[in-house]
Amino acid sequence: MGEFELIARYFTRPVPAPAPGPAGRVVLGVGDDCALLAPAPGMQLAISSDMLVEGRHFFADVAPERLGHKALAVNLSDLAACGARPLAFTLALALPEADEDWLAGFARGLFALADAHGCALVGGDTTQGPRNLSITVLGEVPAGQALLRSGARPGDDVYVSGTLGDAALALAALQGRLPAHWRLPPTVLAAARARLEQPTPRVALGLALRGVASSAIDVSDGLLGDLGHILQASGVGACIDCSVTTLLIAAYAELSSASGLFDSEFDPATDGEFLRRCTLAGGDDYELLFTTAPARRAAVAAAALSSATPVTRIGRIEAQPGLRLVDGKGRPVPARYASFDHFAASSAGAASNPQEAPGK
Amino acid sequence: MGEFELIARYFTRPVPAPAPGPAGRVVLGVGDDCALLAPAPGMQLAISSDMLVEGRHFFADVAPERLGHKALAVNLSDLAACGARPLAFTLALALPEADEDWLAGFARGLFALADAHGCALVGGDTTQGPRNLSITVLGEVPAGQALLRSGARPGDDVYVSGTLGDAALALAALQGRLPAHWRLPPTVLAAARARLEQPTPRVALGLALRGVASSAIDVSDGLLGDLGHILQASGVGACIDCSVTTLLIAAYAELSSASGLFDSEFDPATDGEFLRRCTLAGGDDYELLFTTAPARRAAVAAAALSSATPVTRIGRIEAQPGLRLVDGKGRPVPARYASFDHFAASSAGAASNPQEAPGK
Structure with missing residues (x-):
C-alpha cells in the first residue's frame, strides 16, 4: 500500500455540502495543498x-x-480549555510501516471522537519514521470570549471537572510502580486504564463556561503544575484543599469498598501519599481546571448540569503569590510535587514517570 | 534547561499590538492552551x-x-501553491535532548524566514523523542480565489517557476550516487546544496497568480508526480517538453561552462538521463507548477515580473488523460520516472533515494 492509497483509504472522507453552523466552515478538506476554512463573522479561531x-x-x-x-x-x-467549539484538525503521522490493521483501528478511534464533536480532518501528512502523531486542531470562539489562563482574581473559587489521578494510577500499575502490597482488582485497573488511554475532552463544559469562568486550563501535566500556569499568568496565588482533591480519584472509592485493600494495611504516610501524588501531580487527566468569582456559583452549577460534567470546588485564589496546600482542617500540607517537565532529567516527574502526558 | 524555559527562551516572542493587515490577525500567540486568530471579513483560511x-x-x-x-x-x-498569504504557524518539535546551540540555530533559521513572510509562531509543543519537526501553517486567501489542483483545462499552458533538479543533484552527491566520472566543483555543490537545504517558497508568485492560474501545486515529490496530481484532480492529460525541463537544472549551465565535465565524457544515454531524472522526478524543489489559459500569457509574465520569480512554459494540458513526454522535436520520450512514495518500498524513488522530500 502506497502513501496516497493509505491516505485515500483511511484518512479521506467526503466533505459535507456547505451547511449552516460549524460543519459548513470546511470549504475544502483533504487532497489539495491546503485545506480551506470559511470563518464565521465575529468568530475568532482557536x-x-x-x-x-x-x-x-x-x-x-x-x-x-x-x-x-x-x-x-x-x-x-x-480547545475546551479556551471555550472554543471544534471545527477541524490536521494529522501528521510518522509510522514505521503501513500496517493495515493498525491504521484501520487508529482511524476508527480517531473518527469516532472527531464525529462526536463535528470536527473534520482537513489535511496532514504521512511519512515513514519512528511512530509520532502530531495533530493541530482548530476551533472557533466568539471574539473576546475565549477562556484564558490570565483572568484569575483574588477571591475566585478554584474548580476542577471530573476525577483526577486515575490515569496516573493506571500508568503506575502498568509500569509496576504501585506500592508493593497493592493488588488492583481487574475492574479497577480497567477503569483507570480507560481514563489513561481514552480521556474525555471536556468540550461541552468549556463551551458552557464562556462568560462564567475567569480563567481556565486543561490538566495534562498534573493539577498543581497546571494551576501554577494560571497563577503565573494571572499574577496571583492559591490555596488548595488536599482533603478534597485526594478524594477525586475514582479508584479510591472502588478500592475502599470492593477490595478491602485499604481496610487492614492502609498507611496514610505511604499509601495516602501515593494517592495524593496521583491526584495532585499525576497528569494525563484532561479535566478542566478553572476559576470563577464566588458570585457565579449558581452559574457554575448550571454549566456543570447543562454539560453533564461534574465539577468540584477545590480551593480559592489569593492575592499573595504562591501555592498553598491545606488539609481538611486548614493545616498546611507540604507541597513537594513536581509536574512533568519534558526535558528536566532531575524533575521528580521525569525521574518517577517515564511516560509523559501530552498536552502542554 | 526545562521544557518551559526552552519554549520561553527560543520560541516565545512578543505578539505585536493589533495592526492593520495580516499581522493584526494574531490576537493571542504562544503561552495559553490555544492561540487566537481574528480572521478578516471575506477571507478564507488556508x-x-x-x-x-x-x-x-x-x-x-x-x-x-x-x-x-x-x-x-x-x-x-x-500556502504559495494555493495563492494564500501566510499568517501564522504552530511548531511541534520532538528532540532527543535540549541542545542549546542546536536550538539557537534552529530558531534563528526559522524566525528569519517567518519574519520575511510576516508569519507568526503562535503555538506548538515540545517533547523528547526521535527528532521530528511538525509544522502547521495558516494563511488567508479571498473567498473563492484559492488556487486548486482541479482547475486545469485542455489547451492550458503548463508552467514551472525557478529551477528544478538541483536539490536532487545535491542529495545524490551527498549520498555518493553521482555517475562515477562526475566531479562536482565545490561552488556547484554548494549552490545545489543550498537549494536542497534552504528552498525558497514561492509565496509572492502564488499571490500574483490569483485570478491568473487555472490550477497550481508545489513541486515537492518531483515534477511528474506532482503534475500527476493536477491531471488526476482536473481529469485531464498533459504533454511536457523534456528538452525544456532538462535545461531547468541550474547546475547544468555551471557544469558545462566551468568544469569541462561534459566536454569530453558526456554520454546522453547515462549522464543526460541522470540530469533528466533530477529535473523530472528529483523532488524537494518547492517550485510552483501551474496552468493557465493561453490567453493569459501576458498576465503570467506580469506575475513573474511583479514577484521577481522566473517562470518557464514547459508543456500543455490535453483532453486525453495521461502524461506524454516529448523531446524538442516532439518525439515521444519514454516516461519511466516514479515520484517518491513514502510507503512503497518497490517504487523507483524509494529504492534509489533514501531521503524523501517533505511536502505532500
Whole structure:
C-alpha cells in the first residue's frame, strides 16, 4: 500500500455540502495543498498543536483505536480549555510501516471522537519514521470570549471537572510502580486504564463556561503544575484543599469498598501519599481546571448540569503569590510535587514517570 | 534547561499590538492552551501541515539554521501553491535532548524566514523523542480565489517557476550516487546544496497568480508526480517538453561552462538521463507548477515580473488523460520516472533515494 492509497483509504472522507453552523466552515478538506476554512463573522479561531511520541506518550502495544481517540482528545481538551467549539484538525503521522490493521483501528478511534464533536480532518501528512502523531486542531470562539489562563482574581473559587489521578494510577500499575502490597482488582485497573488511554475532552463544559469562568486550563501535566500556569499568568496565588482533591480519584472509592485493600494495611504516610501524588501531580487527566468569582456559583452549577460534567470546588485564589496546600482542617500540607517537565532529567516527574502526558 | 524555559527562551516572542493587515490577525500567540486568530471579513483560511523526520527528510548533521528555514519553507510552499498569504504557524518539535546551540540555530533559521513572510509562531509543543519537526501553517486567501489542483483545462499552458533538479543533484552527491566520472566543483555543490537545504517558497508568485492560474501545486515529490496530481484532480492529460525541463537544472549551465565535465565524457544515454531524472522526478524543489489559459500569457509574465520569480512554459494540458513526454522535436520520450512514495518500498524513488522530500 502506497502513501496516497493509505491516505485515500483511511484518512479521506467526503466533505459535507456547505451547511449552516460549524460543519459548513470546511470549504475544502483533504487532497489539495491546503485545506480551506470559511470563518464565521465575529468568530475568532482557536488553534492548538500536540505531538505524541511512541514510548514517551504511549506504549508501543496500546490498542490503535484508543490511540486514535487519545491523539485527538488531548487536542480537543485544549480547545475546551479556551471555550472554543471544534471545527477541524490536521494529522501528521510518522509510522514505521503501513500496517493495515493498525491504521484501520487508529482511524476508527480517531473518527469516532472527531464525529462526536463535528470536527473534520482537513489535511496532514504521512511519512515513514519512528511512530509520532502530531495533530493541530482548530476551533472557533466568539471574539473576546475565549477562556484564558490570565483572568484569575483574588477571591475566585478554584474548580476542577471530573476525577483526577486515575490515569496516573493506571500508568503506575502498568509500569509496576504501585506500592508493593497493592493488588488492583481487574475492574479497577480497567477503569483507570480507560481514563489513561481514552480521556474525555471536556468540550461541552468549556463551551458552557464562556462568560462564567475567569480563567481556565486543561490538566495534562498534573493539577498543581497546571494551576501554577494560571497563577503565573494571572499574577496571583492559591490555596488548595488536599482533603478534597485526594478524594477525586475514582479508584479510591472502588478500592475502599470492593477490595478491602485499604481496610487492614492502609498507611496514610505511604499509601495516602501515593494517592495524593496521583491526584495532585499525576497528569494525563484532561479535566478542566478553572476559576470563577464566588458570585457565579449558581452559574457554575448550571454549566456543570447543562454539560453533564461534574465539577468540584477545590480551593480559592489569593492575592499573595504562591501555592498553598491545606488539609481538611486548614493545616498546611507540604507541597513537594513536581509536574512533568519534558526535558528536566532531575524533575521528580521525569525521574518517577517515564511516560509523559501530552498536552502542554 | 526545562521544557518551559526552552519554549520561553527560543520560541516565545512578543505578539505585536493589533495592526492593520495580516499581522493584526494574531490576537493571542504562544503561552495559553490555544492561540487566537481574528480572521478578516471575506477571507478564507488556508491550512497545511508537514512533518520532517530525521534520517528521512534531513541528515542528522544538517546545519540547524538551515533546518529551521526548511521546516517552515516546505509549509509556506503549500500556502504559495494555493495563492494564500501566510499568517501564522504552530511548531511541534520532538528532540532527543535540549541542545542549546542546536536550538539557537534552529530558531534563528526559522524566525528569519517567518519574519520575511510576516508569519507568526503562535503555538506548538515540545517533547523528547526521535527528532521530528511538525509544522502547521495558516494563511488567508479571498473567498473563492484559492488556487486548486482541479482547475486545469485542455489547451492550458503548463508552467514551472525557478529551477528544478538541483536539490536532487545535491542529495545524490551527498549520498555518493553521482555517475562515477562526475566531479562536482565545490561552488556547484554548494549552490545545489543550498537549494536542497534552504528552498525558497514561492509565496509572492502564488499571490500574483490569483485570478491568473487555472490550477497550481508545489513541486515537492518531483515534477511528474506532482503534475500527476493536477491531471488526476482536473481529469485531464498533459504533454511536457523534456528538452525544456532538462535545461531547468541550474547546475547544468555551471557544469558545462566551468568544469569541462561534459566536454569530453558526456554520454546522453547515462549522464543526460541522470540530469533528466533530477529535473523530472528529483523532488524537494518547492517550485510552483501551474496552468493557465493561453490567453493569459501576458498576465503570467506580469506575475513573474511583479514577484521577481522566473517562470518557464514547459508543456500543455490535453483532453486525453495521461502524461506524454516529448523531446524538442516532439518525439515521444519514454516516461519511466516514479515520484517518491513514502510507503512503497518497490517504487523507483524509494529504492534509489533514501531521503524523501517533505511536502505532500
